[in-house]
Each structure stands twice: as C-alpha cells, then as structure tokens.
Amino acid sequence: MNETTRPDAPLLEASGITKRFGPVVANEDVHLDLRAGEVHALVGENGAGKTTLMRMLFGMYQPDAGVIRVRGEERQFRRPQDAIDAQIGMVHQHFMLVPTFTVAENITLGAEPGGPGLYSKDRAKEAIAEPMRRLGVDIDPEAVTGRLSVATQQKIEIVKVLYRGARVLILDEPTAVLTPQETTELFELLRRLAAEGSAIVFISHKLGEVFAVADRITVLRRGRTVGTYDAAATDAAEVVAAMTGRSDVNLGRVERVVPEEQPPVLLVDAVSTEKPGHDAALDQVSFTVRAGEILGIAGVEGNGQTALAEALVGTLALTGGSVSISGTDVGGLDVAARRDHGLGYVPEDRHHEGLPINGTVLEAIAPCEVRKRTGLGVLASALSAKVRTTATGLVREYDIKAAGVDAVCSTLSGGNQQKIVVARELEEQPACLVLAQPTRGVDLGAIEYLYGRIAEATARGCAVLLVSADLDEILRLSDRVLVMYRGRVVAEKQTLDTTREELGMHMMGATTGGAA
Amino acid sequence: MTAAPTTNPTEPAAPAPAPPERPGWRAVAGRQAAAIGYTVVIGLVLASVLIYSQGYAPFATIQSGLQYAVGDPTQVARTFAWGLPLYVAALGVAIAFRSGMFNIGAEGQMYAGALAAALTGAYLGPLFSPAHLLLCTLAAGLAGGLIAAGLGWLRAAWGVDEVLSTLLSNYIVILFCAYLAIGPLRDTTRQSGTTKEVADTARFGELVPRSGLTTAVFVVVVVAIVIWWLSERSVLGYRWRMTGESPAFASSVGIDVFKARVSSMALSGFVCGVAGSLLVTASQGRFWTEIASGIGWDGVLIALVARSRPVATVIWVSVYCVMRSAARGIEQASEVPSELSLVLISAIIIAAAAQARVFHQFAQLRHRLGSLRRS
Numbered sequence: 041m042n043e044t045t046r047p048d049a050p051l052l053e054a055s056g057i058t059k060r061f062g063p064v065v066a067n068e069d070v071h072l073d074l075r076a077g078e079v080h081a082l083v084g085e086n087g088a089g090k091t092t093l094m095r096m097l098f099g100m101y102q103p104d105a106g107v108i109r110v111r112g113e114e115r116q117f118r119r120p121q122d123a124i125d126a127q128i129g130m131v132h133q134h135f136m137l138v139p140t141f142t143v144a145e146n147i148t149l150g151a152e153p154g155g156p157g158l159y160s161k162d163r164a165k166e167a168i169a170e171p172m173r174r175l176g177v178d179i180d181p182e183a184v185t186g187r188l189s190v191a192t193q194q195k196i197e198i199v200k201v202l203y204r205g206a207r208v209l210i211l212d213e214p215t216a217v218l219t220p221q222e223t224t225e226l227f228e229l230l231r232r233l234a235a236e237g238s239a240i241v242f243i244s245h246k247l248g249e250v251f252a253v254a255d256r257i258t259v260l261r262r263g264r265t266v267g268t269y270d271a272a273a274t275d276a277a278e279v280v281a282a283m284t285g286r287s288d289v290n291l292g293r294v295e296r297v298v299p300e301e302q303p304p305v306l307l308v309d310a311v312s313t314e315k316p317g318h319d320a321a322l323d324q325v326s327f328t329v330r331a332g333e334i335l336g337i338a339g340v341e342g343n344g345q346t347a348l349a350e351a352l353v354g355t356l357a358l359t360g361g362s363v364s365i366s367g368t369d370v371g372g373l374d375v376a377a378r379r380d381h382g383l384g385y386v387p388e389d390r391h392h393e394g395l396p397i398n399g400t401v402l403e404a405i406a407p408c409e410v411r412k413r414t415g416l417g418v419l420a421s422a423l424s425a426k427v428r429t430t431a432t433g434l435v436r437e438y439d440i441k442a443a444g445v446d447a448v449c450s451t452l453s454g455g456n457q458q459k460i461v462v463a464r465e466l467e468e469q470p471a472c473l474v475l476a477q478p479t480r481g482v483d484l485g486a487i488e489y490l491y492g493r494i495a496e497a498t499a500r501g502c503a504v505l506l507v508s509a510d511l512d513e514i515l516r517l518s519d520r521v522l523v524m525y526r527g528r529v530v531a532e533k534q535t536l537d538t539t540r541e542e543l544g545m546h547m548m549g550a551t552t553g554g555a556a
Numbered sequence: 557m558t559a560a561p562t563t564n565p566t567e568p569a570a571p572a573p574a575p576p577e578r579p580g581w582r583a584v585a586g587r588q589a590a591a592i593g594y595t596v597v598i599g600l601v602l603a604s605v606l607i608y609s610q611g612y613a614p615f616a617t618i619q620s621g622l623q624y625a626v627g628d629p630t631q632v633a634r635t636f637a638w639g640l641p642l643y644v645a646a647l648g649v650a651i652a653f654r655s656g657m658f659n660i661g662a663e664g665q666m667y668a669g670a671l672a673a674a675l676t677g678a679y680l681g682p683l684f685s686p687a688h689l690l691l692c693t694l695a696a697g698l699a700g701g702l703i704a705a706g707l708g709w710l711r712a713a714w715g716v717d718e719v720l721s722t723l724l725s726n727y728i729v730i731l732f733c734a735y736l737a738i739g740p741l742r743d744t745t746r747q748s749g750t751t752k753e754v755a756d757t758a759r760f761g762e763l764v765p766r767s768g769l770t771t772a773v774f775v776v777v778v779v780a781i782v783i784w785w786l787s788e789r790s791v792l793g794y795r796w797r798m799t800g801e802s803p804a805f806a807s808s809v810g811i812d813v814f815k816a817r818v819s820s821m822a823l824s825g826f827v828c829g830v831a832g833s834l835l836v837t838a839s840q841g842r843f844w845t846e847i848a849s850g851i852g853w854d855g856v857l858i859a860l861v862a863r864s865r866p867v868a869t870v871i872w873v874s875v876y877c878v879m880r881s882a883a884r885g886i887e888q889a890s891e892v893p894s895e896l897s898l899v900l901i902s903a904i905i906i907a908a909a910a911q912a913r914v915f916h917q918f919a920q921l922r923h924r925l926g927s928l929r930r931s
C-alpha cells in the first residue's frame with residue numbers, strides 16, 4: 041500500500057488482541073496471521089471468540105488492546121469501510137442481501153460504479169463481470185436475489201466482497217447453510233481464490249471440512265489462541281484436543297446401555313398429512329419407539345422429516361392415522377396438551393421456533409413453567425423468582441456461556457442457544473423427545489455434551505426420535521434408522537448392521553429391506 | 557409505576573457471579589429517554605422557526621406557550637384533563653401491538669364505547685354514582701371489546717388481515733354510531749347529532765375546580781398499572797409478547813397463539829372502549845357525532861412511537877399533552893395561526909415517528925397487505 045509495508049510480512053496479522061463485553065472476555069491476547077495464498081481455518085467451540093475476532097478485523101468492533109497489521113503496517117479500523125479500504129472483506133453468516141434487488145444491484149449496492157447512488161444497469165453488469173470471473177461463477181446479473189438458492193446467495197456475497205477489492209476474505213461459518221455437495225463446490229471456489237493470491241479465513245465447526253480445505257488451522261479456546269497448526273502436520277485428534285482442552289473427546293459412537301424389551305412409548309400408525317409449504321406430505325408413516333431407544337430418521341432434506349416432527353408435536357394437522365404417547369392417543373390434541381402428556385420437542389429452526397431470538401434467556405426457559413398456569417394463574421408473574429432460580433440453575437448446570445439469564449438470546453452463540461433449548465426440554469423429563477437437527481451449527485464440544493445429556497435421558501427411559509440430515513449424527517447416536525423418501529418410510533435398519541453407503545442408497549429412494 | 561427488579565431470595569448460596577438485573581429494561585428506558593429528548597429539541601427548533609417567521613420573538617412566545625400549558629396547577633390540570641382518554645386509548649392499542657396484532661380500529665372502538673356509555677348513562681338510572689359509572693364503563697368496554705375480539709377472531713381463524721379489517725371497521729362503526737345519534741337516539745331538544753345527556757350519577761366529579769380534571773384520573777392510573785402488569789409481567793402478557801415477537805416459538809412450546817391473539821385484541825378493544833366512555837363520563841356528558849375527534853388515531857401513533865411499552869406510552873402521552881397545550885398557548889399569545897400550530901405538531905410527530913422507525917413498521921404492514929402472506 042505504501043513504502044512502510046514489507047512484502048514478506050503477513051497479508052493480515054492480529055497480535056495480542058483483547059476484547060471485553062462487560063464482564064465477558066471474548067478475546068484475550070489473541071494472535072492470528074494470514075499469508076497470501078492460504079486458506080486459514082479458525083476453529084473453536086461456540087463462544088470461543090471467533091466471530092468477535094473477525095469482527096475486529098473487519099472494523100465492526102474495536103479491540104481493547106492489541107494491534108492489527110496489514111502487510112506489516114499497523115492499522116486501526118474504526119468502521120467496516122476502513123477494513124474494506126484495506127482490502128478486507130467479510131461474508132456474514134446471515135446474508136445481508138436485499139431480496140427484491142437484482143444480483144447486480146446487490147453486488148454494487150453502496151459502491152455503484154458510476155458514483156454513490158448512481159446505478160446504471162449496464163455499467164454495473166460490466167463492473168461485476170471481473171469479480172465473477174475471479175471467483176469462477178456465472179450468475180445472471182438480472183436475476184432477483186430472493187428467488188435464488190441459499191448457496192447462490194452465498195456466492196453473491198462473495199462476489200460482492202471481491203467487487204470491493206478484497207484480498208482477504210473472511211467467511212463466518214459459511215457451510216452451516218449448505219448441503220454436502222454445495223460445500224464441496226464452495227471449497228473449490230475458495231481454493232481457486234487462494235491460488236490467485238488471496239488469503240481466506242474459514243470458520244467452521246466440522247473438522248472434516250477444515251481438513252478438506254485448510255492449509256493452516258488456528259484454534260481458539262475460551263477467547264485465547266491455543267496455537268496454529270499446519271493441516272498437513274496435524275490430525276483431527278490433536279485439533280479436537282486443542283479446541284476442547286481435553287484429549288478424551290469421543291468422535292465415534294456414543295456409548296449407551298440400551299435396555300432390552302422396553303415397552304413402546306411413541307406409537308405412530310399410518311400417519312398422513314397434507315403437504316406443508318416447506319416439505320413433502322407424509323404418506324402412511326408408521327413406527328414405534330421404545331422407552332430408552334433412539335430411533336434415527338434419515339433422508340435428504342425435504343422428504344417429509346420436518347413434516348413428521350411437526351405432525352408429532354402438533355403444529356401440523358394429521359389427515360389420517362394416529363399418534364400415541366405412553367398409551368394415550370394424542371393425535372387430536374394441541375401442542376400444550378401433547379407436551380402435558382410427556383412430549384418434548386427440540387425444533388430444527390432454533391432462531392424461529394426454538395427460542396425467542398430477541399427475548400432473554402429467562403424468557404426462553406420460562407415456557408414449561410408458564411404452560412402449567414391456568415385460570416387466575418395467568419395473572420400472576422410469568423418470570424417469577426422460581427422461574428429465575430430454575431433458569432439460573434440450568435445456565436450453570438449446562439455451562440451456558442451467557443452474561444446471565446437476562447442476556448438476549450441473539451447475543452449467544454449457536455451452541456449455547458441450543459443448550460438452552462435442550463436444557464429446557466429435558467428439564468421436564470419427557471417420556472418422548474423429538475429432536476429435529478439437534479446439532480446443526482453446533483460445535484464439537486457442545487455436540488458431545490448434548491449427546492451425553494440425551495444418552496442420560498434415554499437411560500432414564502426417555503424414547504428419542506432423532507431427525508437429522510447429518511448421517512454421522514445418526515450413525516453415532518441412534519439404535520435403529522428409518523430412511524424417508526418422498527414422505528414415506530422406505531427402509532428400516534439396525535444402525536450397527538448398516539453403512540453410510542447403504543443408507544445413502546435408500547435416501548435416493550431404493551426400497552429394499554424392511555420398508556413399511 | 558416503577559419496574560420492581562425481581563430479586564431472587566431463593567438463590568442458592570453458591571457464590572456465583574450475580575447476573576446483572578434487567579439490563580434490557582435499562583436499555584429500553586435509555587433509548588426512550590433519548591427519543592423523547594430528541595423529539596422535544598426538534599419541536600422547539602421547529603416552533604422557533606415558525607414563530608420567528610411570523611415576526612414574533614421565539615423564546616418569549618414559547619415560554620408563554622409553556623406557561624399556558626403547565627404554568628400553574630389549574631393549567632396543568634386542564635392540560636392533562638384533555639389527555640385522560642388518550643392515555644387509555646394509547647395503552648389499549650399497545651396491548652394489541654404487543655401480541656403482533658395491529659389494532660388500528662381504536663378510533664371506531666372509542667366511538668362505540670362512547671355511545672354505549674352515553675346510552676347507559678342516559679337511559680339507566682340515575683343510580684348510586686359509583687355503580688352507574690362502573691356500568692357505563694363496563695358497557696363501553698364490552699362494546700369496544702366485542703368489535704376488536706371479533707376482528708381478532710377473523711384474523712386468528714380465517715387469516716383476515718386485521719390491519720385491513722380494523723381500519724375498515726372504523727368507518728363502519730363511526731358511521732353507524734352517527735346514524736344512531738342523528739336518527740333513532742337523537743336528543744330532540746338539541747341540535748342534530750347528539751344523544752340525551754347522561755344522568756349526573758354517570759359523570760365523574762371535578763377534582764380541580766374550573767379545570768375539567770375529574771376523578772376519572774384515578775381510573776386512568778389504575779388502568780395504566782393493570783395494563784403494565786398484564787403486558788409486561790403476567791403470564792398472559794408473556795404469551796402475548798411471545799406470540800407477537802416469535803409466533804413460531806410460541807406455538808412450538810405450546811402457547812395457544814389463537815387464544816393469545818383473540819384475547820389481546822379483546823382486551824385492547826375493551827380498553828379503547830373505556831377510553832371512549834371517558835369522553836362522555838369525564839367530559840362531554842353525551843355522545844355526539846364527532847366526539848373522539850381523532851384521539852384514537854393519536855393513540856395508535858403514540859403506541860407505535862413508544863413501541864407499545866406501557867411506561868413509555870404513558871410518558872409519550874404526557875409529552876404530547878404538554879406539546880399540544882403549549883401550541884394552543886402560543887396560538888393565543890402570538891396569533892400564530894392555528895393551522896401553523898397543527899403543522900408544527902404534525903412535524904413533531906413525523907420526527908418522533910421517524911426516530912422510532914415507525915415508517916419501517918408501516919412498510920412492513922404494506923408488505924403484509926401486499927403479499928397476502930399469512931402466518
């Protein structure tokens with residue numbers, strides 16, 4: 041940039057960075073350096089401070105201590121524009137695109153080629169051709185953004201960052217919203233950008249992904265840097281140990297004692313529904329889950345798994361068949377009554393269904409207590425001292441990293457948010473627990489912890505239905521697996537007798553062996 | 557009306573770091589205080605410019621306006637006497653907003669309430685005064701509550717957008733009440749459009765002589781406290797708030813979203829009806845065809861600006877009353893034409909609304925109307 045920069049210095053370097061939010065130390069003496077041409081993975085448990093560090097590199101927060109150097113020159117970013125001027129770009133986990141704008145409008149928004157606010161369709165089209173070529177994608181500039189797939193929108197975000205001249209790209213958990221195929225495709229794009237001299241920071245929870253794409257790996261734990269490793273010279277076990285501070289983290293099957301011959305708890309018989317907007321209709325689905333058993337539901341997303349979870353909990357009406365819990369037919373009951381009969385539910389969409397995302401931790405934990413209030417009880421205090429005590433206890437017991445029970449849910453990391461949901465649902469000691477995508481966007485340490493709590497619940501006799509798009513999860517946790525395809529159960533397997541390949545075949549619709 | 561911090565006596569003795577008490581409340585209060593300060597400053601600047609352009613000394617004129625509004629106890633009483641129905645109406649609208657229901661039919665519900673109170677006051681009794689007042693207030697509440705509950709039910713059961721239905725209900729209700737007052741229920745001894753005067757037992761007594769401020773002020777205080785508790789602290793309010801802020805969360809944890817929507821609308825309409833009754837029982841003594849004169853609309857605006865928080869709503873109504881009264885005073889002191897003081901108040905409201913991102917909320921409403929999407 042100018043004469044003080046050294047060509048051999050890292051493209052971007054953070055040194056001794058500390059950042060506090062009130063009593064919470066999000067980053068403490070953190071070091072990170074980025075070289076041109078590398079994909080650098082930043083890993084760590086939820087709440088380890090990854091997002092906070094990246095936001096400081098992007099000028100959204102200012103560090104309390106420490107320095108940021110660009111090509112060896114010390115810089116202070118007071119706002120994102122300063123970082124953009126230093127050729128740094130960030131793709132946020134929640135996209136910041138205007139759905140009604142065209143692709144070209146979104147990419148050039150705020151940096152129009154004709155000058156501020158002067159938008160010309162042709163000039164914009166011309167101007168975005170170069171970054172598109174750099175990334176190696178071809179998206180119609182005239183397409184309306186909101187109609188494109190999530191994966192394409194993510195590419196638009198990357199093009200937007202390249203358009204603004206970024207040489208350092210920060211991607212905060214970009215794969216959380218992608219399918220496995222889309223993830224592979226993204227990695228090709230990232231490698232391509234690195235090959236032409238950019239530096240890429242890739243934040244992820246999935247170690248498989250990290251080793252698939254990264255050249256170096258920096259691990260954060262509780263706001264501190266544990267170290268930076270060459271991907272070629274380390275392995276998953278070492279990285280997991282660095283992330284969690286323990287060397288005994290289990291990445292294999294969750295060990296549980298599965299009691300034999302327990303009575304069935306959840307009985308689902310020939311259940312059908314109408315087609316909900318976002319998923320396939322259920323067609324004559326039948327199965328049982330016994331006390332203490334974990335039944336996995338596998339399938340490519342959109343084949344009725346979401347509809348199944350919603351039909352069980354009561355937010356989607358049945359058009360045929362019956363559902364019973366511990367011998368009571370609950371098919372005609374509302375959500376509250378089903379929960380009174382011992383049903384627990386961890387919904388797949390944490391931000392919309394699992395938590396009041398703009399509410400407090402206390403408000404997220406309160407529902408169980410509040411549900412029991414009837415008659416004049418509805419006039420009494422909702423967030424009473426009792427609820428507060430329960431909530432405080434759960435936050436401590438589950439080691440939920442939050443600035444107290446009055447913290448707003450949206451300020452918590454995904455893993456901590458999910459801990460709140462699971463803590464709330466298990467607190468009621470349900471007879472049957474429906475888990476929908478329980479660890480999506482949750483890091484390894486928290487996943488292992490949540491699996492442990494689920495295993496404890498089954499030891500108590502809780503019947504668990506595990507709906508997951510993640511085959512690893514199903515293979516690690518469930519005793520039996522059903523595969524769903526187009527709203528029907530097409531296969532049933534004992535987990536220990538099946539393989540990922542076999543399940544994959546059934547997920548494409550093959551109906552052999554034990555189909556209902 | 558202080559928000560008692562919920563301390564926790566049963567906290568286990570373990571020396572855990574004490575969680576900060578209700579930072580949310582502080583933040584909200586701070587933001588509202590800033591918004592009010594900003595609005596007052598904008599108001600003062602605009603007023604100065606207007607007054608100066610008319611050839612008067614801004615400072616002295618504004619001072620005499622304020623003198624008129626809050627200069628002595630009688631003036632203070634007068635200023636707030638006018639605002640009593642507005643406090644109640646704004647709080648009523650806020651209840652519905654809290655559960656995500658846009659009750660913009662407050663004006664119509666006030667007319668229905670006012671008419672119900674006027675009829676109960678005129679044709680029933682004279683009775684023992686507190687009983688008579690209670691009956692008038694209840695009748696008004698029922699009238700407003702039934703209208704709003706019906707529209708809430710249409711929304712919850714059939715997805716009929718309440719923004720549209722409450723908006724249209726204003727015209728239907730107001731015109732119907734006007735028809736009754738002009739036709740069958742007209743007081744034949746008076747000019748057209750008024751109903752019979754209510755019995756003395758159906759009127760609140762004056763609290764401050766020659767100010768128009770009646771004992772209804774106690775009703776308003778009670779209503780405000782009850783609404784604050786219901787919507788901010790109670791289980792009912794929790795269900796409303798969750799339904800409004802995160803409907804999917806509410807239904808997945810077993811909150812009856814249908815019931816929450818209908819009940820908050822019913823209570824909202826009830827309170828707006830009560831606001832209408834105050835127009836009769838605390839000031840006019842009878843119903844006439846333009847009795848609410850836009851107070852219901854003011855209530856909708858203030859509830860939006862205060863983001864439907866009861867405490868903030870009360871404060872904003874107070875600020876609004878003083879501003880309105882001061883504008884009157886300026887009018888008298890300076891002969892600044894009254895149209896200009898209306899312009900002034902409108903400009904201040906626009907400034908406050910912009911600050912509270914009310915336009916953003918309107919844009920969302922328009923989006924909802926346009927896309928016909930139902931939750």
Ligand SMILES: Nc1ncnc2c1ncn2[C@@H]1O[C@H](COP(=O)(O)OP(=O)(O)O)[C@@H](O)[C@H]1O
Nearest residue numbers: 061066086087088089090091092441451452453
């Ligand atoms: N704006 C904020 N206000 C208060 N606390 C915050 C804020 N952002 C992050 N934190 C806290 O800082 C810690 C690190 O968070 P974050 O950087 O998001 O972690 P990660 O991205 O690694 O999951 C967490 O304990 C989180 O609660």
Ligand SMILES: [Mg+2]
Nearest residue numbers: 090091092453
């Ligand atoms: Mg993060």
